[in-house]
Amino acid sequence: MTVEEQLLVRTYKVGCGDCIFVRIPDKDRLFHLLIDCGNFFGEKTAELKQALKNIEELLNDEKLVPKKQRGHLNLLVATHQHWDHIKGFEILSKSFKKIKIDRIWLSVGMKKDHPQGKQLRALQNRVEETIQKFSRDPDFRLDPGLLSLLSMMSLSNKDATEALTDNIPSKNSIEPFYVYRGFEEDLSAAKEREAKLDFKETTTKLSVLAPEKEIDKSYVSFASGFLGKLEDAEKSMRELVPEDQRTCVPKNISMRQFRELKISLRDASLIAALQSNHIVNNTSVVLLLEWRGRRLLFTGDAEEESWNLMWKNAHSEINEPVDFLKVSHHGSRNGTPFDPDQTDNDILDSILPVKNANVAKAVVSTKVDVIHAEANPVPFPKLLKELAKRVCNTEEYPVERGKQPQRTDKIEENWIDIAIKPKN
């Protein structure tokens, strides 16, 4: 079987972030799909440039790509607005002239005027204000890891967002589509034609399983409750301590001591910020690619709430084994519907049943030298161990936390290639 008869999923090693290139054989041509391009430490762009350079080479491969098609990326998808998924698009818009984009799909969570995303924007604004507040305070220092996390979530990551919403579309004379489950049904006939993916093989299909259109209702209700409580409490604090009952500086400790105290205190606003992180993850575009009898699931950073809604609203698509799974949210505890204490994990058992372990494959882009949360370790070692039982493309995942998988011949220097053969 020649290379072009196999579907290729190339996952670039960009650090803790997603950059996934999919080459889909489609009759006499190749359909090229890029899902996300970013990494956690957005300032380290060398890996992203290297990945984009390789994508540029693949798209312009004279041996494989017909001349008419060369340089064309048929579809670019940004699953959600986090730095570790979109930072590279800023570089793409500036430096890679030989990549021509035909279509852009962005998560509806990124649409500034989406009427069902008002609460999400309020929460994001809160995050922004918090970061601004602290960045104005010369005394405030933040754990560098947490700063990266906040920066990643920040809307101040404007350049990458603008690249996706403005620069890349205008350079390619297209408009981005803000996608959600069933988005095609809401498009006008003309727009639907524009959005339609022109697969030559009629059995090839790319479906959006998430997010839901109604973001606030689906994903934000808890966080807005939290934010609401916080705002109520802040309002109460202002009422309980009227202006004449306040003082500017404490007189019983020195200014130096007060400064030190302030910088070491916790802030519930930052907790709100971390809540918004989960919501934005849940607005990830989740794609199901069906090709020649194979099913490939690309999950972005979808978390528990998104999985539950997919199980409910896209049940027939989810309730069937997949041949490939892009493990969500860098292998975190809440990125995959798996509870180590339960014997039955309905969703995981459906998409990756143990009986299919000899055919199913998976990939996770994660970072092994940082474990950043107690409740949601990245990666979650028990999950990696469980996945190892359900897929065939791993050598050995150690039982213990965070150990790097063994290098194999399948793992190239800068990416991991997974080839999918047609089922029949």
Next chain:
Amino acid sequence: MFSSFSHKSFKEGLRMKKKSKKRFSEEKLYDVSLRLSKDDRDMLGLRFPVKIFVQDPFVARQHEEEGVLGLEEIQLDWEPGVDDGPTNSRIAIVDYNINTGIIAKPVQWNRQTKQFVGADDPRSFQFHQVNVWAIIQNILAFFEDPRVMGRPIPWGFDGNRLIVLPHASIEKNAYYSRKSKCLQFCFFIHEGEPVYTCLSHDIIAHETGHAILDGIRPYYFELSSIQTAGFHEFIADLTAILSALSTTQVRHAIADVSQGDIWNSQVISDLGEEFAEKDSKKRYESAQRYYLRTAQNEKKMKEIENEVIPHNCSEVLTGAMFKILAHMTTCLMKKGHTPKSALWNASTHLNRMAFRALDYCPPVDIQFVDYVQAVIRADEQTYPMDRHEYRKIVKEVFESRGIEEIYPKKPPKSVELTWKYDISSIANSRTAAYHFLNDNREALDIPLHQDFQITDLYYTDKVAGANESLPREIILEYVWKEDVLLKGKVFGQLENKKIALLCGGTLVFDERGNILHWSKKGGTQTGEAESEGKQRKTELLAFVKRLLEADLIGWIDAEACNTLTALQPPITGYQDGNVLKFEITPQFLNPSKELGE
């Protein structure tokens, strides 16, 4: 003009003279106040009254039908440094709220009347400031009392004043943070009404217990075993229990309902509801007296062999101490005491017995058996006769919990030192103390090549019973660390990193230089301690493995600030280069539960 000036000046002079006379007498009295009884200090105006809540008014409102425990007046020792805030030599209340940046005006201290002004309304922030300060100061004074530890207790950080924020932030929790040198009490809104943790006697006492233990034994913050973490929780809970029992209203309520049979009485369990309550309000209420409910347990050492949650582990000790209290109360009842009198005497005795032992504990890696040995040895020094046979009760209860070898393996007399020493030199100089330890390394199991540190050197002036002076104790603590390599795949990404095995000892001398107690934690490289040290090393490695398996460790950059500790796990790992360190995170409620509500 001249005349007027002269008249004013004369009056001013007279006033100043009176004031200086008053100050002179106050100063003189203050000098001797430690030698005076509480009643004498009251009479001479060296104590002043403040009102505190003995029960969180929020919880009290929810359980009005069970009877409300409200305000109670307590007496605090006056000192020249009492000031607005309140502020005194050891505590400064700073009413700063991080969410809004608001700093509430501090309560004013009237030097003449020795009263806080404008703190009468329990709804006012000024009352809150006084309430939290008074409870913490009262507990600190209790620990420093000659009948307990008989010495000033330092804080566990650089500096002498603990900063307390009564309305630190908006969440359902309270924290002790060594890094911020402060106790943070938060508040939240429930059905439109603010609920303040700074009004909860139980929460304040629990967090103060953590802060005080951190000052007495700072290395217990650094985790080397689950029992050490459990011990921190135990002391915090015991502080809360005994502090609650020190208030007349709580003690009388328990005595009345239980009629002295506190072990079998429902009154204790009625004080706390189901902790795993889904409703966050109820969880908040019940969490406050959760320790009291869980104190009524029969948990044994066997049940915590593989435990990784510090609080679960602490229940063995808390349960044992509560049972001792119950037995002591029964014992006094049999001797004719009324329930109230029995509970008062038993709780007072247990209070002193439990905390006096802290000076006899090892400086690092405390195990429950070390504590029990310390309780017994310290009590032997205070009450050699043990006329109520309390030590027998202690021994029986701890043995029934599976804590064996409750007497030190090596009686003090058998510590045969190679070189003689002069105790007065040791007591007065850390360098002299170092020379003493260095000369006697072999006898004290300190490896020859280890550069150990004198971590503390102090003396105590304790009294027993009715102010009977006890011989002065000189206490010397020394510590060293051995690197332990995390070798093997079981440590995952931590493989080939190092963790410290904390070693050291506490020597308690009397003023003649006799060794009263020696509590030590040997290393792996010394003669007699070798097997003990190797055993400790094996246990340390097993502990790290268990923590990793249980996903209980969160990691923080070694240089990073503490901003998001609200999201910290019960145990935090610090990674500085190739060396790891684990620390506990004292907080009242597990925040991850709160976030999920």
